[in-house]
Amino acid sequence: MSAQLAPEDVLTDEGYAVVATAEDLHVTFRRNGKAIHALRGISLEIRRGEILGLVGESGSGKSVLGLTLLGLHGAGATISGRATVRGRDMVSATDAERRAVRVAHLGAVFQDPMTSLNPTMRVGRQVAEAAGSDEEALRLLRLVGVPEAESRMSAFPHELSGGLRQRVMIAMAVAGNPDLVIADEPTTALDVTVQAQVLRLLRTLRDELGCSVLMITHDLGVAAQIADRVAVMYAGRLAELGESDAVLRSSAHPYTLGLMRSRLTLGVDRTRALPALPGEVPSPAAPQPGCAFSPRCSVAGPDCAETSPEPVEVEPGHHSACLRPLAVVRSTDTVSPVALTARAEPAGIDQDTAALSLRSVVKTFGVGKGFGRKRTLHALRGVSLQVAQGESVALVGESGSGKSTLLRVAAGLETADSGEVELSGGSRPQMVFQDSGASLTPWMTVEQILGERVRDLGRAARAAKVREALSLVGLPAEVGAARATQLSGGQRQRVCLARATIVPPPVLLCDEPTSALDVSLAASVINLIARLRRELGMSVLFVTHDLSVARVVADRIAVMYLGQIVEIGASDRVTSAPLHPYTRSLVSAVPDVGLTPVILPGEPASPLNPPSGCAFHPRCADATESCQDTELGLRLQRVANDDVDRVACINIDLSHVPTPVYITPKGA
Amino acid sequence: MTQVRFVGQRFAAMVIIVLALAAAVFALQKMSPLDPVHARLGGQASQGAIAAERHALGLDRPIVTQFGHYLAGLVHGDLGDSYRTRRPVTTDLLAYVPATAELAATGLIIALVLAIAFAFASTLRVRGAGLFRLGLMLGASVPTFLLGVFGILLFYQHFGWLPASGRTSIGNAPTGPTHLLTLDGLLHGRPDVTWDALKHLLMPATAIALGPAVAIGRVLRSSLEGELSSDYVRTARAKGRSERQILLGHVVRNAVGAAVSMTGLQVGLMFAGVLVVEQVFGWPGLGLYIAESIPVADFPAIAGVTLLLGSAYVVINAAVDVIQAAADPRIRV
Structure with a gap:
């Protein structure tokens, strides 16, 4: 954490201490005929030179606050209160004035750098639009660490990697030395190792340029990593505001406390169900009087449902909007305990009872159109994996690692080019996808969707089965009559799980089922998957990019890099004592409160052209010359005298004589 | 290089489409009850004149030969003579x-x-x-x-x-x-x-x-x-x-x-x-x-x-x- 800038220190310089403010800001807009109360009276200030982390779940209004400060709230919004930038109210300003403020004082970085850059304009021109000249654009691209900036000036966005695209966005944001950069989830679409690089870049730029940053994020770990102060929003209001350490380590608001407890880190107790916040975020279409968090709060009293609390200073510089005294909030376990049942004992990995067994699976895709121009994408380059009955295995890796392809091969949605896929029992595995909304047919009711899988039952038996499946995933029977669009994200993911388990499959395949969900919902879905697995005796193969999720859901973790497993072992061992250099950097890149990440340079190489030898060697700090040996196939070696832990690195001194388990065919 | 391939592809497509269209029109002509000789000479023409005209138009040859002849003409930009205007x-x-x-x-x-x-x-x-x-x-x-x-x-x-x-x-x-x-x-x-x-x-x-x-x-x-x-x-x-x-x-x-x-x-x-x-x-x-x-x-x-x-x-x-x-x-x- 860098030194705090006290307001009085900077007042002298150019005469301002506060870059931007929100003053009793209300923003309401109409969507589908309903009034959405996005912001309901929020006041805060962004100090000069500080990084303010704006944290909240979806629907909390954090992005709306950012857009209102940019003056990009759109014509349909009803706004009261003020949102000032360098003293200029962006709410009442004319379009021309807003543009002038944006040019002179503001920069913006948005979530998805692919869609946020114009796909048909060269990046040099896009940066120059903000920078004023090509020379300045080039200087900025160098400043944000774009390698070979001259040649990249004439590249189109699709020719750059995700990390480079976000660097280009940042170059545009800091063009013209803005006083405030508004960064709306700038790392959410990036891989975790790239996220660490981008966060460090934003901090460095703040230190060098002296601009303030409003860092909007749903990830408390990201906020902890980068922010000087943190503001927590809930249902369009400010819940808590203070120094990062104070807010995240000694939270004063029951909501922040709940978030911190349900948050998945590499340190949570994985033998118990996760303490998920009960209930869901209230709908911004129908705000209730009183404290919006009170229905989910364990210390709420009857007064909470009537009086809307204003933020008060509970400690110096630390504000919390809660009617209960600080001592009461902190002393109580504010999270209603969801049954803390012990997890199923990890099953022994018995090759004979493998529910799913993959041997030397190779899968390539042809990309590009036309004749003779196809390039080969090496999605899986010889993967072997056994999942025992009742076991849960997580596949972890960055984009392009092949983890989702492996899942689709296991599901039978893709056919392997070579290798074997064996499922015990013969009944098909079921899949749960990341985007629960898109994977439910919009015009069918939940009952019809679930009923499809038990079509041969009679009418009454089918209805009973559907009710049973819904109650198993904790949904009331009324949900059966609803369509997917009428459900919340958490409910939809539960429906997807009910569809997958209405006829219990031997293997449940999960493709990032929690990554689109908010922290509190993700925890409850993970708990649900663990319970279903135990009650139905299923094996689970779980794909995620998030090591802390993998650690909680899985008995074993397999780490993939460019189509190969580089390390596999017991979840605790892989996350606490990683062996492979890639796993080590993944573990250290997970942002968390009070941790300084070790930053891995570069980005994953393209699966169109995987490096020779160990594919990780171009990014590996320990790489030796022999790592790039083209003759070297990847060998997963036993770490110790057991069959669980294996790693593929020639530089690790394994105390036992390594026994090569299998060798991938060269060039496969 | 890609431009050359593109033009080549499009030219191939054009050849295929023209061939298909030519075959379709040709088949239509053969299935049609309308007799071009009749149309050219009118109802009162003598048997001899009709036979001579059929021969002149190449209509007495096998269909495959006629089609081959037509295609060969196409290559040289020759679409045959119009029955009506008697011009190419x-x-x-x-x-x-x-x-x-x-x-x-x-x-x-x-x-x-x-x-x-x-x-x-x-x-x-x-x-x-x-x-x-x-x-x-x-x-x-x-x-x-x-x-x-x-x-x-x-x-x-x-x-x-x-x-x-x-x-x-x-x-x-x-x-x-x-x-x-x-x-x-x-x-x-x-x-x-x-x-x-x-x-x-x-x-x-x-x-x-x-x-x-x-x-x-x-x-x-x-x-x-x-x-x-x-x-x-x-x-x-x-x-x-x-x-x-x-x-x-x-x-x-x-x-x-x-x-x-x-x-x-x-x-x-x-x-x-x-x-x-x-x-x-x-x-x-x-x-x-x-x-x-x-x-x-x-x-x-x-x-x-x-x-x-x-x-x-x-x-x-x-x-x-x-x-x-x-x-x-x-x-x-």
Whole structure:
């Protein structure tokens, strides 16, 4: 954490201490005929030179606050209160004035750098639009660490990697030395190792340029990593505001406390169900009087449902909007305990009872159109994996690692080019996808969707089965009559799980089922998957990019890099004592409160052209010359005298004589 | 290298389409109950004359040989002789094509201008855009020939502003080098000819343009509106660019793709519209030519027109691909 800038220190310089403010800001807009109360009276200030982390779940209004400060709230919004930038109210300003403020004082970085850059304009021109000249654009691209900036000036966005695209966005944001950069989830679409690089870049730029940053994020770990102060929003209001350490380590608001407890880190107790916040975020279409968090709060009293609390200073510089005294909030376990049942004992990995067994699976895709121009994408380059009955295995890796392809091969949605896929029992595995909304047919009711899988039952038996499946995933029977669009994200993911388990499959395949969900919902879905697995005796193969999720859901973790497993072992061992250099950097890149990440340079190489030898060697700090040996196939070696832990690195001194388990065919 | 391959692919496609069209027209000719010899010689011809004519036309040879002969002619640009005019079909086509080309090109230009005006007016919520849209939709919903007839009644009969038929009213209009009267008039220093030709063009060209204008305009409008709410436009606004700079500098290039492919499709339909409209306005083009060829089963002529329009369609769609690739760097031809 860098030194705090006290307001009085900077007042002298150019005469301002506060870059931007929100003053009793209300923003309401109409969507589908309903009034959405996005912001309901929020006041805060962004100090000069500080990084303010704006944290909240979806629907909390954090992005709306950012857009209102940019003056990009759109014509349909009803706004009261003020949102000032360098003293200029962006709410009442004319379009021309807003543009002038944006040019002179503001920069913006948005979530998805692919869609946020114009796909048909060269990046040099896009940066120059903000920078004023090509020379300045080039200087900025160098400043944000774009390698070979001259040649990249004439590249189109699709020719750059995700990390480079976000660097280009940042170059545009800091063009013209803005006083405030508004960064709306700038790392959410990036891989975790790239996220660490981008966060460090934003901090460095703040230190060098002296601009303030409003860092909007749903990830408390990201906020902890980068922010000087943190503001927590809930249902369009400010819940808590203070120094990062104070807010995240000694939270004063029951909501922040709940978030911190349900948050998945590499340190949570994985033998118990996760303490998920009960209930869901209230709908911004129908705000209730009183404290919006009170229905989910364990210390709420009857007064909470009537009086809307204003933020008060509970400690110096630390504000919390809660009617209960600080001592009461902190002393109580504010999270209603969801049954803390012990997890199923990890099953022994018995090759004979493998529910799913993959041997030397190779899968390539042809990309590009036309004749003779196809390039080969090496999605899986010889993967072997056994999942025992009742076991849960997580596949972890960055984009392009092949983890989702492996899942689709296991599901039978893709056919392997070579290798074997064996499922015990013969009944098909079921899949749960990341985007629960898109994977439910919009015009069918939940009952019809679930009923499809038990079509041969009679009418009454089918209805009973559907009710049973819904109650198993904790949904009331009324949900059966609803369509997917009428459900919340958490409910939809539960429906997807009910569809997958209405006829219990031997293997449940999960493709990032929690990554689109908010922290509190993700925890409850993970708990649900663990319970279903135990009650139905299923094996689970779980794909995620998030090591802390993998650690909680899985008995074993397999780490993939460019189509190969580089390390596999017991979840605790892989996350606490990683062996492979890639796993080590993944573990250290997970942002968390009070941790300084070790930053891995570069980005994953393209699966169109995987490096020779160990594919990780171009990014590996320990790489030796022999790592790039083209003759070297990847060998997963036993770490110790057991069959669980294996790693593929020639530089690790394994105390036992390594026994090569299998060798991938060269060039496969 | 990729350009060479692209041209090669398109040329191959054209060859295949022409072959398929030729085979189809040829088969149609053989299945038709109409007898070209009968059509040429009339009902009173003697058996000997008929046999001699059959031999002269090559109709007494095996069908495969006839088709092979026809294809061999195609390679040399020989489409055979028209039964009706007794001239080489190629000569006839060269005489009729300029009129049709001029009409179709003018129609396309009018369609594009109307479509762009329509799309931008509704995207920018210009006053009167709704009325403009209503007028266009009304015009497009009326069949082309009826539109032509209404036009003639109104602008020729009633107001007398525009001529009702033909390409020109000037007797000594210059011919060549392009055979397009609007251009030839300029090239020969005769603006009166160009002006007169434009007046003749306006009604028939507008009649064929209204339908395509609505189709292209709607596609362009929806892509403009879609692009205007996209993330990169938000980025451009955050940079402080003006709406004008955003629309012209960012949005248009991203929005043209769908409109260009719609234009390619509409040009195909426009050919059909041209053939009808030429009847209504007595336009001396391919429509008139084929309308006179069909009743007398003049298959060489029908085949010639069919092959020409088919090839034009392939060329236009290749142009569509080139324009799209130029607009969007993610597409490579």
